[in-house]
């Protein structure tokens with residue numbers, strides 16, 4: 001029996017595959033490599049000393065999916081595959097709706113046809129929108145999303161909830177991630193963004209390595225302690241371990257459950273800059289810039305439901321996140337391109 005990991009060569013997927021293999025699960029990766037490299041699969045094998053089957057396949061390719069389900073005995077799917085760039089989703093919404101929503105529908109159709117009805121899905125804190133106050137709890141109403149990327153996450157959650165309502169044999173876990181950063185301790189796998197990073201920590205590591213001149217801090221006039229945006233940063237290995245607990249949940253019982261995966265602590269942009277400087281003894285040049293459209297002041301989780309029902313808590317602190325992000329970036333200045 002195997003676990004199929006869609007998007008398994010990407011940032012969060014690769015770290016989750018390592019933890020799946022370390023926990024003894026046979027693991028199969030499906031990825032179309034639109035935002036990752038097959039080198040990460042090699043490194044997953046290197047870190048774990050275990051073999052992984054890899055299929056270069058698109059989740060919209062029904063024939064390809066049917067073949068994978070026919071060739072393997074797949075018990076559950078962890079579904080990471082999707083496009084995730086917010087500005088790109090605004091300029092090219094159809095690609096996001098097609099890839100993320102269309103792809104998930106095709107994947108679920110192939111799963112149903114193969115009799116595999118257990119899925120763990122990568123959702124996002126973005127579904128809470130801007131109206132809910134932090135700490136965010138799973139029973140709060142979903143908010144208004146501010147970009148097509150966020151809308152795809154909201155709609156996919158609805159698709160999966162409707163699927164469970166139509167057929168109670170399904171077992172669905174919707175995981176709402178807060179802000180994943182950090183990297184595996186080995187420094188061999190990590191986040192490898194294309195072009196100039198949109199997200200804070202990859203931007204900071206590229207300033208640290210000299211690829212970018214300085215960080216633009218997007219606004220210092222938010223109603224937060226130091227005026228800069230507050231987020232719930234979570235180490236990607238803690239996030240990966242949350243998926244192991246979620247897989248155990250979907251393997252063990254049917255149902256449709258939603259969980260926040262966060263630490264429950266908010267840090268500002270300047271807190272992260274200071275923590276990175278201290279952890280790695282590197283100065284990060286920054287300038288205060290205008291607010292980024294669509295950003296909210298504060299977003300952090302109440303992670304107690306995942307603790308109570310999955311037995312999962314994040315244990316790695318911001319210092320460790322900063323050390324591990326930097327180890328990955330400094331050991332791999334050009335990401336997976338040697």
Ligand code: NAD
Nearest residue numbers: 007010011012032033034035036058059081082084122124
């Ligand atoms: P990533 O881009 O590194 O990984 C996604 C992987 O999916 C990539 O390897 C890409 O090649 C693959 N992919 C995309 N479309 C595909 C398709 N049609 N068929 C097959 N493979 C496809 O991103 P990540 O940071 O690892 O994120 C994983 C998931 O978690 C995504 O769904 C993302 O939206 C979600 N998420 C990420 C964050 C974050 O901050 N990184 C936050 C919340 C949610």
Ligand code: UD1
Nearest residue numbers: 086124126198199200203216217218229230231269294295
């Ligand atoms: C962003 C996305 C979110 C997505 C997540 C993961 C937006 C509005 N939100 O979340 O939908 O799920 O990434 O891909 O894009 N910052 C700077 N300078 C920078 C970059 C960021 O000051 O160069 C600040 C931001 O204003 C924010 C914080 O750092 O306050 C974190 O930003 P980021 O890492 O992009 O994450 P989110 O905005 O939380």
